[in-house]
Amino acid sequence: MRAIRGAFFDFVDDPFLRPEMECLRYIADGLLVIDDGLIESFGEYREVRANYPAVEVTHYPGKLITPGLIDLHIHLPQTEMIAAYGEQLMEWLEKYTFPTERKFANPDYARRIAAFFLDELLRNGTTTALVLTTIFAESVEVLFQEAQKRQMRIIGGQVLMSRNAPDYLLKDPATAYAEVKQQIQQWHGIGRSRYAITPRFAITSTPEELELAGQLKAEFPDVYVHTHLSENRKEIEFTAELFPECDDYLHVYEKFGLVGDRSIFAHCIHLEEGAFQRLAEAGSTITHCPTSNFFLGSGLFPLHKSHGAKIGLGTDVGAGTSFSQFATMAAAYQTAQLQGQSLSAFKAFYLATLGGAQALSLASLLGNFAPGKEADFVVLDWQATPLMQLRNPELPVETLEQLESGLFGLMILGDDRAVAQTYIAGRPALQRNEAM
DSSP states (O other): OEEEEEEEEEESSOTTTSOHHHHEEEEEEEEEEEETTEEEEEEEHHHHHHHOTTSOEEEEEEEEEEEOEEEEEEEGGGSTTOSOOSOOHHHHIIIIIHHHHHGGGSHHHHHHHHHHHHHHHHHTTEEEEEEEOOSSHHHHHHHHHHHHHHTOEEEEEOEEOOSSSOGGGOOOHHHHHHHHHHHHHHHTTSTTEEEEEEEOOGGGSOHHHHHHHHHHHHHSTTSEEEEEESOOHHHHHHHHHHOTTSSSHHHHHHHTTOOSTTEEEEEOTTOOHHHHHHHHHHTOEEEEOHHHHHHTTOOOOOGGGSTTOEEEEOOOTTTSSOSOHHHHHHHHHHHHHHTTOOOOHHHHHHHHTHHHHHHTTOTTTSSSOOTTSBOOEEEEOTTOSHHHHHHSOOSSOSSHHHHHHHHHHHHHHOOGGGEEEEEETTEEOSSOOOOO
């Protein structure tokens, strides 16, 4: 057993559905007791400490402790090519992405990048991620192996591509089906690993491949489906040419049985209202990837028009420009502002924590400090830089208004420097010593 003392902030309900102040929990001096990687007890320091007088306590004065951040869409193989200049989606894939993904045929290269990738997530306070790999089975193996070394909860899968890409990134659908089936049996539900059937997008899969993806989903109904949807107008037009029998882009995935309550669709910028409604009715998730949408000039995701579909936040590295969910939250705020809307700091942090867990059907395991859940959390310093020190009050704060102001300053100005420590299954994951 171990215990963590400090100022804590989490959510107990959805602030998009109920008044914000009824959905959050702030404890200025709290204690989190951890036993074997799980939360044993949580509450006011004096009350909880009385029940665990002998447990060793690590104290983080002046810091804010939140649940670990959750990234619902990120590309492992695009780590090295982040900040690639000058193209929109389709041209960007051809010029930068596909040649970089080719390197993952080399297992040593794949492992080196996977290790860097996971450590970079941890440096930025991300404890759970939904990850795209490549068509190469090695890229899946090393991701899960490296994640298990770190005890991280990672969802991922082999990318399915059988047309409209360079030959070196195409794979026969039957071969891919057999490889993915073997990977599901090897990795899904083993430790903290989960598997996602991952057609890159409709353009790069033949109808045969999408049919086999749907067959896999029917065989293994508790695995995830992870893909892109309605990101770029050229992409949408090309999809319509390839699938003229379908009413719209979403219908392509519906036709092959890939739309359900464990389906995650990145971007969804240009969907019609009816498609948003169908996603909500199916219980599917939309991942809002605003830094990527800005960088590639794809458009503005209309969060306010999502009709109750589950929403998460994705960095979408490497079209996304940062591993930090603070940067993602800041860009989500700017996206809303450009549409005459607003996104509060509380709602942004909800999407990155409990909202992300609910979007992944993992809220029974992750997302807040409820006893019995996994002890993944992050210790944040919202005065990490001179400017943030000038901008933000010292912790603990006395009011929820001060809390929201500090959180907003953190999400607009923060980066990896604001992450004092990341905990995975109750243990520190960074080589930093910020506690007393």
